Amino acid sequence: MITASRIKERIELLGSIGESNGNGVTRLALSKEDKEAQALVRSWMEQAGMEVRLDAAGNLVGRKAGLDPDAKPVVIGSHIDSVVNGGKYDGTIGVIGGIEVVQHLLEENIEAIHPIEVMVFCEEEGSRFQSGLFGSRAVIGALAPGDLDLRDKHGISRREALMAFDLNPEEIPDTVTRNRGDVEVYLEMHIEQGPVLDTRGLPVGIVTAIAGPTWTEIEVEGKAGHAGTIPMGMRNDALLGASEIAIAVEEICMEYVGAPIVGTVGRMDVLPGGSNIVPGRVKMSVDLRDVDRARRSEALEKLRVRAQQIAARRGLRVQLSERMTVDPVFCNDEVVNVMVEESEKMNLVCPQMISGAGHDAQLMASIADIGMIFVRCKDGISHNPLEFAEPHDIALGTELLSRVALRYAMKQVTQPSI
Ligand SMILES: [Zn+2]
Incomplete structure (x- = not known):
């Protein structure tokens, strides 16, 4: 039986590790709190009859063997690291739900044909080494050359942090990385982290795509000057141009009525930055996301044109540089x-939706067929101590996860014809 009470109890237990009174959960990858959390998760995996190992990239992997030794594993994954002052549900419900799926098999005496693995990916959030999705990037063989040399704010490198967990990161390519064809299917359950399900009053959603962001740095250059002496009509105020560009980001995205494109200016650095100085220069960030690559490029192109028009009208210079896509x-x-x-079959109304946030599933898609389930979270709040999801909703999501995992885990393996 998939029980909301056991799920709730486990979320609370795991959520108490790294919890500081009222400030939410801070559980950084490969920290003392992470070690404690891994030990707890390991004990649950073992209770569910799994063999558990920590791989060289710090991913905790529980595996329940299937009847067919040649069958590829059904992998259910997520993460237990958190952002600084985060919530108890981000990542954890996918891990606890995955273990529940395997526990359910044990309790119902169901023997699957395929192995089922629950993967707890190392440093999804990137809160410690400022570079997230580390464990899943290791699995798909996409680590960047400097990944192990990144240092946390105490000067400890990721390599050192892995070694402090008795791991040898040099073994990652040979022992962690998997190829297309190694995994039957990859499934992930996660809180939505947005308000769509909560607004519609629905507990569970089915994800069809994960949006890809493109980050652009915009620099607007005007002329700094004395705030008291330059008449309004004779200014080249970089901040006013930048502000118009920020509004243009909103307008361009909203032109695509009904499309899931979103654009955000999250940062503006105003220079020289004095209350009595007309701003001479602004550096700003634009985060543009969509599931449709062509539409995203078109929007970026529109922004480029609008930025030039705004700059020309205000006597400014503007430069857009794409940072990452x-x-x-x-x-x-x-x-x-x-x-x-x-x-x-569960009489559950599940809207099909996109994920605006990135997840390990996004990386795993390069080596496996993926599917994702979203669970409603209260007011769409996430990365915040107030993050909350109803245990009953998580149990419904877990039942769906379990049914889908079993559909794949029970699939007969077709023997190659002789
Ligand atoms: Zn997450």
Whole structure:
């Protein structure tokens, strides 16, 4: 039986590690709190009959063998690291839900054909070494050359942090990395981290795609001057131009009525930055996300044109530089269909939706067919001590996860014909 009470109890227990009175959970990857949390999760995995190992990249992997030794594993993953002063549900519900799926098999005496693995990915959030999705990047063989040399704010490198966990990061390519064809299917359950399900009054959603962000740095250059002496009509105020550009980001995204494109200016550095100085220069960031790459590029192009027009009208210079672009990924159609079928059997109305946030699933998509389940979170609040999801909703999501995992884990392996 998948029980909301056991799920709730485990969320509370795990959430108490790294909790500081009223300030939420701070559980950074490969920290003392992470070690304690891993030990707890390991004990749950063992209770569910899994063999557990910590791989060289710091991913905790529980594996329940299947009847067919040649069958590829059904992998259920998420993470237990948190942001600084984060919540108890981000990542953890996917891990606890995955273990619940395997525990359910044990309790119901169901023997699956495929192995089932629950993967707890190392440093999804990037809160310690400022570079997230580390564990899943290691699994798909996409670590950047400097990844192990990154240092935390105490000067400890990621390599040193892994070694302090008795791991040898040099073994990552040989022992952690997997290839396409090594995994039957990858499934992840996560809180939505947005307000869509809560607003619609629905507990569970089926993810069809994960949006890819593109980050652009914009620099607006005007002329700094005395705030008291330059008449209003004779200024080249960089901040006013930058502000118009920020509004243009909103307008451009909203032109695509009904499309999931979102744009955000999250940072503006105003220089020289004095209350009695007309701003001479502004550096600003633009985060543009969509599941449609062409639409995202078109929006960025529109922004480029609008920025030039604004700059010309105000006598400013503007420069846009693309910093990083991540491709959107799509959940596998068949996995989505299986999710829809199983949710209908549960009489659950599940909207199909996109994920605006990145997840380990996004990386795993490069080696496996993926599927994702979203669980409603209160007011869409996440990365915040107030983050909350109802245990009953998480249990419904877990039941859907379990049904979908079993559909794949029970699949007969077709023998190659001789
Ligand atoms: Zn997460």
